[in-house]
Amino acid sequence: MIVTVTPNPALDVTYRLPALRPHAANRVAHVAAQAGGKGVNVSRVLHALGRPTLAVLPLGGETGRAVRRDLEEAGVPHEAVSIEGETRRTVAVVDDVDTTMLNEAGPHVEEQEWAALRARVLQLLPAARVLVVSGSLPPGVPAQAGAGLVELAHARGVPVILDADGPALVAGLAVRPTAVKPNAAELAAATGIDDPAAAAAALLEAGAQAVVASLGPDGLLVRTPEGCWRARPPGGVAGNPTGAGDAVVAALATGLAERAPWPLIAADATALSAAAVLAPRAGAFDADAYRRFAAAIRAERLTPA
Amino acid sequence: MIVTVTPNPALDVTYRLPALRPHAANRVAHVAAQAGGKGVNVSRVLHALGRPTLAVLPLGGETGRAVRRDLEEAGVPHEAVSIEGETRRTVAVVDDVDTTMLNEAGPHVEEQEWAALRARVLQLLPAARVLVVSGSLPPGVPAQAGAGLVELAHARGVPVILDADGPALVAGLAVRPTAVKPNAAELAAATGIDDPAAAAAALLEAGAQAVVASLGPDGLLVRTPEGCWRARPPGGVAGNPTGAGDAVVAALATGLAERAPWPLIAADATALSAAAVLAPRAGAFDADAYRRFAAAIRAERLTPA
Known part of the structure; x- marks a missing residue:
């Protein structure tokens, strides 16, 4: 089983319209939404390939419920750790020219919520052939948190992929993903x-x-x-x-x-x-x-x- | 009591950022959301004035739940008629120049769902001093539907305000709001x-x-x-x-x-x-x-x- 962790998942919403007019009222012709976040997407691909996978992610609020329901409908195995904050959305406004992305930062994840997610990953590691830690960290979670998951995997002898950038990538390199x-x-x-x-x-x-x-x-x-x-x-x-x-x-x-x-x-x-x-x-x-x-x-x- | 009907309510989301860059990735600095739709806003104002009011509206899906929770938190009296579709959102992208509106069309409301909303309005009319029908009709509901509510109010001798535009306004005029x-x-x-x-x-x-x-x-x-x-x-x-x-x-x-x-x-x-x-x-x-x-x-x- 390949376990993916998505620290800051999202409901990825797509708005289609012929042409985005800034500073005007735009009628959205078509709306679609799916569970998103880098680790979630990795698990989607693995699931479509027929590879055993489990997506681990913090979820909260109505948007968290929408993410969970989409994963259920898609049949992507997942384990949500409940958080108090509301899971974020991203809005991709797709017009005939290109895409305009509106990315919410995500909810503040409390220390004990992140600890619960770590604990869940630790429980899953004996069954994991690879751990994937992918995507941005939510507000409230320090840059070292990704490195912390890498260390958990190392301690259990599980190969670990870190797909991060900025301070989270720098902190992760130090613990040798x-x-x-x-x-x-x-x-x-x-x-x-x-x-x-x-x-x-x-x-x-x-x-x-x-x-x-x-x-x-x-x-x-x-x-x-x-x-x-x-x-x-x-x-x-x-x-x-x-x-x-x-x-x-x-x-x-x-x-x-x-x-x-x-x-x-x-x-x-x-x-x-x-x-x-x-x-x-x-x-x-x-x-x-x-x-x-x-x-x-x-x-x-x-x-x- | 003033009863308001909002045929196509929304969760009104506001994204704040310094400058919207079309066809690029935009980080949303601040997110806010509140229950919206014209009739809902009328009830909000009446509630703030200390006037008895009741907002009647169809709600569905996770976004419908978010609308309901916001009305509960705001203390605005409301009665939701459950629908199968997902309540829409509007996104107002506010930057230092002006506002860019992204308006979803709203869910398809089925004939029997609209009939349930009409039935609820009919039950409430004996206690209503004024009926307000305000805002656009959702997909699936014919332009005559607003006029139908006006006729219900007339039959009970209740004054009725129609705040509509386009075909719904034209259809409504015929029944003398x-x-x-x-x-x-x-x-x-x-x-x-x-x-x-x-x-x-x-x-x-x-x-x-x-x-x-x-x-x-x-x-x-x-x-x-x-x-x-x-x-x-x-x-x-x-x-x-x-x-x-x-x-x-x-x-x-x-x-x-x-x-x-x-x-x-x-x-x-x-x-x-x-x-x-x-x-x-x-x-x-x-x-x-x-x-x-x-x-x-x-x-x-x-x-x-």
Whole structure:
């Protein structure tokens, strides 16, 4: 079982309209909503792949209930830790030009609520083949909290992926996560280095045991003490990039669970991520495209400077 | 008791941020939410004035529960008719420039759900001094539905205010509501006439027993078969115009309940509306300003062409 933790989940709402008019009244033509948050999306992908997974997340209020109901309807196994605050929403306003995101910060999570979530993760670790800690921390939870979950996993000998950015990523590196998965912007922000291979080396130096950098249309860069690999998606894959990084984490978690070699993990993650771009919703992927891409993509070994 | 019906209520959500950036990711600095919809706002104002009121509204889903909880916390008496669909939300994105409104259409309300709401109104009418039907109709409910409520009130001898626009206003005029309350845009759209006094005369002709037109900073125009009156707010009242029209309806309902003369109703509604502009939220008003304005404002009789 792959256990995902989503510290700050959301109800992801999508508003569709022809053209967003700022500072005017806009009629929303179509409304959709689904449970979201990075770890939740990872569990969605794993569930669609038929892999055993469990999404652990704090939930509160009416929006928390809506998240829970959506996960139930989707059949994604989950365990909610109740919190007093109201789970946040994100609103994606999609018009004919592009998407405008409105991201709520999320509820304040109290110390004892976070402790309850940690305790639940600890109980689940004996059954976990990989732990995934993915997405932002909610207000009230210190940057070290992600690192704390990494340490729990280490103590039980469970590989752990940390998909975080900013102070939470920096704090996490110190306790040596099995892998981190920054995107290009997060990689550059964390290291101050523009070249992805050099920046990934800096994250290894800082403590990561492996760095899997998702570079959008430029594919994936994997850097470990054993080497550096690059896998590229097929050309012309256009669609919805939201959730593509979560598909990378799902493939990475599967690969770690199966002790797959890094070039295969890199190729598989690139294929799954490209197939996710073709699906309209985060956490979904085009299964036919995934098979085609997986058959075609190979990772190449790089010899970085 | 003044009974208000809100056919398509909402949870009104306010997002505050320094500057909305279209087609980019926006962090929402502050989130607030309250039960909304025009009839709900009318009941809020009446409740704050210490007038007995009851808000009747269809509610469904998690958002319906959030609306109900907010009304409970605010102490506004209400009766919800349960519906299968999910109550809508409106999102007001307030930045340092102005407000961007995102208005969901609302849930489909089934025929038997609307029939249940009508039945509840019918039960309440013996205790009602005035019925207020205010705001848009939800998807699935025909334009004649508002007129149907007007007819229920007429059959019980209860004065009824219809605050609607478009086809619902046109359908309502045919059954002779005690008063309608268009704003300037609705008045012009319903009649094709720019001059408010002439447009109000056309609505009388079409069936309204009285027309109370809220003209924003230009104040209020009342036109009945007995005459035409104009009341103007004090100069320099700036703030939040959302809900100012609902304050007019609250004052109008109170005036009808007390059989007040039209010049007094016009002056009182203008004062309450201006005091509502000074309050940051719809359904609230500045009580001190209301007293000051009410002492100062007099309606003048017009002799329109």
